[in-house]
Structure formats: C-alpha cells, structure tokens
Amino acid sequence: MSYSTILKRCFSVILLALTSCETLFFTAVPSSNNAAVFDAMWNNVNEKYSMFEFKNIDWHTIRTTYRDLAIAAKTDEELFGVLSLALKELRDDHVNIFTKFNRSAADNFYFDSASFDYTLVRTKYLQGTEWNTRPLVHALIRRDGKVYGYIRYSSFAQSLSEETINYVLRRFREANADGIILDIRDNGGGASLNGMRLAAHFVQSPAFVMLEMRKFGPGRKDFDAPFKVMIEPSKQGERWTEKRIALLTNRKCYSATSYFAAWMKAPELNHVRLIGDHTGGGSGSPVDAQLPNGWTYRFSTTKAFIPPGRVSMETALRLAPNRNHEFDKEFGYNFEEGVPVDIFVQLQLANRNQDAIIERAMEYISTGR
Numbered sequence: 001m002s003y004s005t006i007l008k009r010c011f012s013v014i015l016l017a018l019t020s021c022e023t024l025f026f027t028a029v030p031s032s033n034n035a036a037v038f039d040a041m042w043n044n045v046n047e048k049y050s051m052f053e054f055k056n057i058d059w060h061t062i063r064t065t066y067r068d069l070a071i072a073a074k075t076d077e078e079l080f081g082v083l084s085l086a087l088k089e090l091r092d093d094h095v096n097i098f099t100k101f102n103r104s105a106a107d108n109f110y111f112d113s114a115s116f117d118y119t120l121v122r123t124k125y126l127q128g129t130e131w132n133t134r135p136l137v138h139a140l141i142r143r144d145g146k147v148y149g150y151i152r153y154s155s156f157a158q159s160l161s162e163e164t165i166n167y168v169l170r171r172f173r174e175a176n177a178d179g180i181i182l183d184i185r186d187n188g189g190g191a192s193l194n195g196m197r198l199a200a201h202f203v204q205s206p207a208f209v210m211l212e213m214r215k216f217g218p219g220r221k222d223f224d225a226p227f228k229v230m231i232e233p234s235k236q237g238e239r240w241t242e243k244r245i246a247l248l249t250n251r252k253c254y255s256a257t258s259y260f261a262a263w264m265k266a267p268e269l270n271h272v273r274l275i276g277d278h279t280g281g282g283s284g285s286p287v288d289a290q291l292p293n294g295w296t297y298r299f300s301t302t303k304a305f306i307p308p309g310r311v312s313m314e315t316a317l318r319l320a321p322n323r324n325h326e327f328d329k330e331f332g333y334n335f336e337e338g339v340p341v342d343i344f345v346q347l348q349l350a351n352r353n354q355d356a357i358i359e360r361a362m363e364y365i366s367t368g369r
Helices: 003-018 032-049 060-072 074-086 120-126 162-174 191-198 254-262 315-319 356-367
Strands: 096-098 131-133 136-143 148-151 179-183 205-213 229-233 244-249 274-277 288-289 296-300 302-306
Touching: 003 060, 003 254, 032 060, 032 074, 032 296, 060 074, 074 096, 074 296, 120 136, 120 148, 131 162, 148 162, 162 191, 179 356, 191 254, 205 254, 244 254, 244 356, 254 302, 274 356
Parallel strands: 148 179, 179 244, 244 274
Antiparallel strands: 096 296, 131 136, 136 148, 205 229, 205 302, 288 296
C-alpha cells in the first residue's frame, strides 16, 4: 500500500471519528473586501463540496446570482444574508456560516412533520417507571404478557459509555424482555462514535455497514476510493443479537443519527427494523474553513452510501426524486436525503391517546411482522 493511500485512509477514519456533525479547521488572513470574501467562499466550496453532482446543482449560476449582491452589501449583516442565501442553495444542513451575531442554516430536515410527542410517550407508555442512566432513558413496558425494553437516546452528542450500555441491556435481559424499542426520533446527531459503540452490542460478527468517499480534488468526480466502514462486535459485556430491535426514526433524525440508522440495515443486523418515517439525511462529513473577514463556515466534503442491495432504486428515487443516483449500482444508496424505514408509520399528533409508531414497534417485536 502506498504512503498516499495510507494517508487518504487515515484521513477517512479521522473524518468518521469526528462524525458527520463535527468539523476540521482551516485558517485565513483577515480582510474586509466583500468580493474577496465571496470569492474565497465560492472557490473553496467549488473545489471541495461533495454533493454537486448528486444534487444537480449549478454552482456557477449561483455565483452569477449572488456575487454582485455580496459586493453591494453595505453592512456585515447584509453580507451575511447574501452569503447565507448562496449556501442555502446547496440544500444541506451541514452547510453553515458562523459569525458573532448570527448563524445560518438550511434547516431542510426540520420542515417535515415532527411526528413525535415525548410527553405522550411518558404518560401513556412509561408512566413514571423510566430510569435515567445518562444519556439513556430506559423503562420496561409490560402489556399482554409481553415485556418491551424501551430506550430513549435523544442526542448522539451525549457521550455514551460501555458501562451505561451494559447496564441497560443487562436490566432488559434479567427482565426477560421480548425485544427492545430504541427511540431515536428527533435526534439531530452528534458523535458517530457513540453510535458505533452502541451498534457493537447488536452484532455477533463484523458488519460491513457503510461506504464513504472523500473529495480530494477540484474536479466534480475527484473522490478517493470508497472506504469501508465496519462495526466490530463489542468485547465488553452484554450483547443483544437474537431478540428483535425496533429502531424508531423520523425526519428530525439527522447526521450521526442517520449514520446509525443506515448501519442498522446491514445483513448482520437482520433482527433490527427501522419503524416510523425515513430520517432527515445528512450523509456528508463537514469541514470548517475561515473567510478573509474572519467568519467561519462549513460544508460537506464526503458522501456516504448504504452498500448495494440494501435499498432499492425504486426507494431511492421515491425518497430523492430529483437526485443523480448514477453511483447506486456500484456503491449503493447515498442517504443524504434520508435513510428509508422498513416499516413506514405516519404518526398522527391529533391522536393524543397513543403513539402509532410505538404500537407498531410492539407488534413487530411480538410477531416479527
């Protein structure tokens, strides 16, 4: 293996370790020239952004649309507004500008229905019996002779230890739980290493869960060879590899949470089903850069795929009808627009009596259907 190949693979591992929600930093020399600020941003994104072809975005047209507006901006707030609008054209929630007075965001995934009411979950299903072993909230739900182990993990940004995972799984095993309901709805992401640590307790053998490609040059097709992401079985205690797991997702699952959902589609995890609504996506790992005026911004420089055979082309076109799926046959499904569920359930918040997604999860655990 060449030295350059080793460097590229090491960089891919570093990107994954930092997660799809965390960033690398570059520096620049401060300047206040509007044209220089816009051009620095546009040129850097033009060379390194990873999703132009997948999203069919004409970045040159966006330059024509916004550059003169940036030059004409009279205040920092006006310039920030123009740059924000230009970056929002990428339709990517991993693309932001950060200043002392504001932060831009695309917020694409938040525009979809929330489909989650944790107050209903607590009053209807947990009924005050939940334990809080941070960052996991867990409970035993008993119904019709069945025992369901419920876990709520609200953010992958909250550090998850082996000790916590083992404690919760041991509790479920000792209660002879029939299965686990793992609720990650409304989880906006965080550190994918927490997801890897948790997933390792659900596999019996090494699982090939994802392919990742890093943009390395200015051309639209300048990507490294795909890097295989593997989940190794945990060697530190409890595993849950035979009884069923219902993974609850919705459109507010983003970034590292989408990564985790994508990993759960591996053949080695055939006891897991995704139930609810498909995730909000976010398959690119972002890097940070600094503009000549000192502002920082970030954008995606990788793309990640659920390996071939796990998501059909029909499903890919349904979830992302206006995207370029030319890589799908070779590399799999780019889940930038979302990870599809196995069992779709549209939660009706008007029904305050039950959570239809939890009800369907209990049905899956009880019957396998």
